Amino acid sequence: MSATYGRELTAIVTGATSGIGLAVTELLAERGARVYLCARDARNVELTVQRLRQGLHRRRQSLRHRIA
Numbered sequence: 001m002s003a004t005y006g007r008e009l010t011a012i013v014t015g016a017t018s019g020i021g022l023a024v025t026e027l028l029a030e031r032g033a034r035v036y037l038c039a040r041d042a043r044n045v046e047l048t049v050q051r052l053r054q055g056l057h058r059r060r061q062s063l064r065h066r067i068a
Contacts, residue, residue, distance in 0.1 A: 009033040017044040029056060 011028050015021030016037035028035045029052050039045050 005031045005033040012036045014038045017048045
């Protein structure tokens, strides 16, 4: 079962750049939640946000491509 949250859900994820925190962040972002990332290293947060944005952009493009 796959839920979609849209902007109805806002989450703050600690440890968001690795391990379980990263997995939770990815899941919430994929489902459309507004996610705030927290971690000890600001640079890792920036890199994680970039990777998430690129990954979500690619998934949306491939989904559009499959539907079209």
